[in-house]
Amino acid sequence: MARDDPLLVPRASSDHSSERNDEEVDALLTGQRLDRDERNRRPGFWREVGLFAWALVATAAVIVLAVVYQHQQNLDHKSGKWAPGEKPTGKRNLIFMVSDGMGPTSLSLTRSFRQFQSGLPIDDVLVLDRHHIGQSRTRSSSSLITDSAAGATAFSCGKKSYNGAISVLPDHSPCGTVLEAAKQAGYMTGLVVTTRMTDATPACFSSHANMRSYEDLIAEHQIGEYPLGRMVDLMIGGGRCHFLPNSTEGSCRGDDKDVVKIAKDKGFSYINDRKSFDGLNLGSSIKLPLLGLVADTDFPYEIDRRHMNDKYPSLEEMARTALKALSDATKDSEQGFFIMIEGSRIDHAGHGNDPAAQVHEVLAYDKAFAAVLEFLENDSTPGILVSTSDHETGGLATARQLRESYPDYKWFPGVLANATYSSEYLGNRLNDYLKAEGKDADKKARREYIRRHMLEDGLGVFDATDEEIDALFVEGKRGDYVFADIVSRRAQIGWATHGHSAADVNIYASSPDDARALIGNHENIEVGSFLADFLDLDLGRVTKQLKDLSTAPEIASADQYSWMGAPLGDDIVVDELDSYHGDFKRMKRDGTIVDMMEKRGVEKRGGSGGCGCGAVH
Numbered sequence: 274m275a276r277d278d279p280l281l282v283p284r285a286s287s288d289h290s291s292e293r294n295d296e297e298v299d300a301l302l303t304g305q306r307l308d309r310d311e312r313n314r315r316p317g318f319w320r321e322v323g324l325f326a327w328a329l330v331a332t333a334a335v336i337v338l339a340v341v342y343q344h345q346q347n348l349d350h351k352s353g354k355w356a357p358g359e360k361p362t363g364k365r366n367l368i369f370m371v372s373d374g375m376g377p378t379s380l381s382l383t384r385s386f387r388q389f390q391s392g393l394p395i396d397d398v399l400v401l402d403r404h405h406i407g408q409s410r411t412r413s414s415s416s417l418i419t420d421s422a423a424g425a426t427a428f429s430c431g432k433k434s435y436n437g438a439i440s441v442l443p444d445h446s447p448c449g450t451v452l453e454a455a456k457q458a459g460y461m462t463g464l465v466v467t468t469r470m471t472d473a474t475p476a477c478f479s480s481h482a483n484m485r486s487y488e489d490l491i492a493e494h495q496i497g498e499y500p501l502g503r504m505v506d507l508m509i510g511g512g513r514c515h516f517l518p519n520s521t522e523g524s525c526r527g528d529d530k531d532v533v534k535i536a537k538d539k540g541f542s543y544i545n546d547r548k549s550f551d552g553l554n555l556g557s558s559i560k561l562p563l564l565g566l567v568a569d570t571d572f573p574y575e576i577d578r579r580h581m582n583d584k585y586p587s588l589e590e591m592a593r594t595a596l597k598a599l600s601d602a603t604k605d606s607e608q609g610f611f612i613m614i615e616g617s618r619i620d621h622a623g624h625g626n627d628p629a630a631q632v633h634e635v636l637a638y639d640k641a642f643a644a645v646l647e648f649l650e651n652d653s654t655p656g657i658l659v660s661t662s663d664h665e666t667g668g669l670a671t672a673r674q675l676r677e678s679y680p681d682y683k684w685f686p687g688v689l690a691n692a693t694y695s696s697e698y699l700g701n702r703l704n705d706y707l708k709a710e711g712k713d714a715d716k717k718a719r720r721e722y723i724r725r726h727m728l729e730d731g732l733g734v735f736d737a738t739d740e741e742i743d744a745l746f747v748e749g750k751r752g753d754y755v756f757a758d759i760v761s762r763r764a765q766i767g768w769a770t771h772g773h774s775a776a777d778v779n780i781y782a783s784s785p786d787d788a789r790a791l792i793g794n795h796e797n798i799e800v801g802s803f804l805a806d807f808l809d810l811d812l813g814r815v816t817k818q819l820k821d822l823s824t825a826p827e828i829a830s831a832d833q834y835s836w837m838g839a840p841l842g843d844d845i846v847v848d849e850l851d852s853y854h855g856d857f858k859r860m861k862r863d864g865t866i867v868d869m870m871e872k873r874g875v876e877k878r879g880g881s882g883g884c885g886c887g888a889v890h
Contacts, residue, residue, distance in 0.1 A: 360806075360807055363607075364603075364608060364609050364655070365654065365655045365656060365808070366599075366600075366603075366611075366649075366654050366655070366657075367455075367609075367610075367612075367656065367659075367804060368611075368645050368648075368656065368658045369451075369612070369659050370613075370615070370616070370641070370658065370659070370781075371425070371428070371613065371614070371616070371661065371663060372615075372616045372619055372635075372662045373468075373474055373615055373617050373619055373620035373662060373664075373666075374622070374664065374665065374667070374773070375616070375619045375620075375662045375665070375666075375779075376664075376665030376774070376776045376779075377779055378665075378669045378671055379623075379631060379635050379665075380399065380402065380779070381671055382628065382631065382632060382669065382671055382766070383399065383631070383632045383635040383639075384398060384399055385671070385684075386632040386686040387399070387632075387636065388686075389686040389690060399636075400643045401639050401642055401781055404660075404782060404783065405779055406785050406788060406791060407780040407791050407792050407793045407794060408778065408779055408780060408795070409661050409777060409778050409780055409794075409796070409799075409800055410777055410795065411662075411775065411777065411797055413433060413435060414433040414434050414435050414847060415845075415847055415848070415849070415850065415851065416436055416846075416850060417850060418664070418774060418775045419773065420437060420473070420773065421472070421473035421485070421663050421664065422434075422439055422476075423435060423436050423438055424663025424664050425473055425474040425476075425477035425478070425663055426438050426477050427663075427796075427797040427798045427800070427801055428451075428478075428663070428797065428800055428801045428804065429448075429451055429477040429478045429801060430442075430448035430449065430450055430451075430801060430816075431451075431798050431799075431801030431804075431805060431812060432448050432798060432801070434448075435848070437483075437485050437486075437845065438483070438484075438485075439473065439476045439477050439480055439481060439482040439484070439487075440476075440478075440481045440482075441481055441483055443847040445483070445834060446816075446819075446834065447481040447816065447819040447820065447834065448481075449812040449814070449815025449816040449817075449818070449819060450477065451478065451611065451805050452464075452478040452504060452613065453479075453501055453504045453815050454808075454811060455611040455808055456504045456505075456506075457501075457504075457815065458608065458809075459608035460608045460610055460808065461506045461561070461599050461608075461609075461611075462505050462507070462612065463507035463508070463509075463595050463598075463610065463611075463612035463613070464479060464507070464508045464510065464612070464613050464614075465507075465509045465591045465595045465612065465615070466510035466511070467510065467571070467617040468511060468615070468621070469488065469514075469515065469571060470492070470508055470510040470511065470512040470515075471488035471491040471495070471512045472485075472512065472617065474613070474615050475495075475510065475615065476491045476494075476495075479491075479495045479505050480494030480495055481819065481836075481837050482837050483838045483839065483840060484841070484845075487838040487839075488512070489515055489527055489528065490837075490838050491515075492512070492515040492516050492526075492532050493535075496539060496541065499836055500818070500819055501815075501818065503539060503562065506561045506599070506602070507559070507561060507562065507565075507612075508564050508565060508566075509550075509563070509565035509591045509595055510566065510567070510568075510617075511566065511568030511572050512566060512568070512569075512571075513566035513568065514570055515532070516533045516536070517533060518530055523569050525570070533566075536564045540562060541562045541563065542559070542560040542561070542564070543563075543566075544566075544567065545565075545566050545567065547584050550567055550586050550591075550594075553594055553598070555597055556596065556597025556598035557597060557598075557601070559597075559601075561598065561602055563598070567586065568585060571621070572617075572618065573695075573698070574618055574621070574634060574695040574697060575587070575588075575630075575636070575637040576629060576630050576634075576692070576694060576695050576698075577694055577697075577698045580693075587640070587641075588614075588637050588640070589641045589644045592614050592641045592645060593644050595612060596612070596644075596648045597648075600652055600654070603654070609654050611804075614641065614645070616638035618630075618634050619634040619635060619638060620666045621697075622667075622695075623666025624667065624771055625753055625757050625771070626667055626757045627695055627696040627753075627756075627760070628669075628757075628760060628761055629689045629696075629732075629760055630696065630697065631669070642660060645783075646783060657784075657787040657807065658782060658783040659780070659781070659787075659788050659791065659804065660781040660782070661778060661779065661780045661781065661800055663778075663797075664773045664776075665778055667769070667770060667771070667772075667774070668768055668769025668774040668776075669766070669768060669769075670766070670767035670769070671684050671767075673761065673764075673765040673766055673767035675762060675765065681765070684764055685764050685765060686764070688733075688763045688764035689760070691733025691734070692731070692733055692760060693731060694732070696753040696756035696760070698731070699727050699731045699732070699752070699756045700753030700754075702726075702731075703727065703752040704752065719742075720739060720742050720743070723742050723745060724737060728742070732760055734760070741755070754771070777794065780795070780800065790806075820833075
């Protein structure tokens with residue numbers, strides 16, 4: 274075919290051809306004539322249209338992805354999981370659990386015991402093991418070894434204080450607590466414990482006292498008899514004796530004040546036994562506020578309580594009941610709840626150096642921890658669980674050297690599995706036996722009774738020596754300590770002390786994402802700060818209220834803080850670590866030395882003796 278243009282004449286560029294094709298398509302679509310001049314004025318029109326369309330599609334995709342992400346976040350929030358560094362901004366619940374006296378070795382001891390007892394494989398672990406995120410350093414302002422009062426003050430106030438302080442700082446001023454701040458911010462509040470409700474840990478969240486031994490005073494604070502008024506909506510635990518007047522059977526108060534009656538007058542419902550606890554229907558039949566005191570003093574150890582289930586509820590039951598009640602009470606509110614749940618008697622088992630009681634206490638705590646996780650999974654309100662210990666007790670070691678020669682690398686959980694009662698229970702039985710008839714019985718008869726009815730029936734020990742049995746009757750020796758040592762030696766469990774140790778303790782959480790700020794090793798006050806931060810609480814504002822007597826002018830006196838009980842004596846160091854001054858000696862605040870061996874003879878539980886009322890005698 275002939276061409277009009279010679280081969281060497283350049284043809285139109287491909288760009289121009291493309292433009293022309295675009296114009297032709299445009300004309301066909303619009304029905305308008307092709308205008309070559311218009312073409313020249315609108316270069317790249319369709320490119321712009323394409324880019325615009327692409328932008329619309331991309332924007333739509335981003336919006337869809339954002340909606341999907343937000344939906345997923347909502348699902349995660351319901352299960353208690355948030356993005357790194359995030360926390361819920363609306364309604365939320367915070368459950369804080371304290372395993373009083375439980376150190377890392379307690380977990381190792383209990384894990385191996387459970388594997389042995391239930392025939393489980395070596396990779397079977399406790400629920401707690403799967404939620405371990407960090408460790409807490411426990412020193413107080415007065416000692417490298419804290420007590421529960423200073424330890425719990427670190428959690429409740431986010432501040433260091435001296436051993437014995439109940440949410441009171443070294444300068445003798447009160448510090449606002451997480452529970453108080455939560456209540457004032459509109460949250461419902463609760464306390465669940467297996468010891469006395471007036472014991473150090475629950476006291477630090479709900480009262481202020483110069484010394485932990487002022488338990489009568491603490492009881493009054495807990496039902497609202499102090500500057501802030503009632504701050505606790507639910508209390509379930511022991512310690513009924515500190516709420517009853519001393520004219521009443523079972524009272525341990527130093528005065529005739531009826532704190533239960535005062536609580537009822539303030540609107541509290543009251544329960545005091547297992548039957549009335551069962552009437553709460555696991556929380557669905559609770560009228561708040563509730564004062565539940567289901568034991569005279571402390572609950573029995575779990576190893577003993579299981580034989581008295583008709584008299585005392587378990588920690589798991591109390592936790593489930595409290596969570597259900599608080600969840601129902603906040604169902605239609607803008608705020609959720611804060612609760613502190615304590616496995617209190619892990620500490621006491623450590624004090625008693627009783628490994629059989631210890632493992633059952635830790636297992637009971639593990640069950641309660643699992644129950645809380647179940648609640649969080651099923652509850653409609655976002656919430657988290659944080660758990661730690663105030664300190665380690667006993668200097669527990671899963672090892673013991675029994676003789677001078679090189680030790681065996683062994684410990685025997687089967688010895689603990691043979692025990693059916695605690696050393697505390699058997700010590701009380703021993704005392705009852707001696708009061709009834711044991712003092713008049715000859716040595717042989719006493720040995721036979723102890724061997725058969727206590728060591729064999731109670732501890733599963735069939736090879737006790739006469740020397741071990743006779744140690745139960747040595748003047749100055751505690752029978753429960755002797756029973757515990759009989760078990761510990763056979764299990765090859767070691768203890769460094771009947772007191773506390775300076776060991777770091779574990780931190781647990783419902784998920785690492787729930788408490789990322791607590792991953793790793795931290796000071797115990799950082800746990801308290803985390804609790805306040807999670808609920809957006811201003812502890813400083815509450816502290817200011819406590820320092821301002823205008824909140825309760827009727828208690829004004831020459832001493833601004835007289836409502837916190839008698840002031841401290843000179844023998845209490847509050848703001849500096851003590852130093853070594855020779856065996857069994859320590860320095861007073863005035864610089865003089867006190868012989869602790871002499872002092873120990875007059876001290877009572879709580880650290881300062883006296884009636885526990887906080888008054889001067």
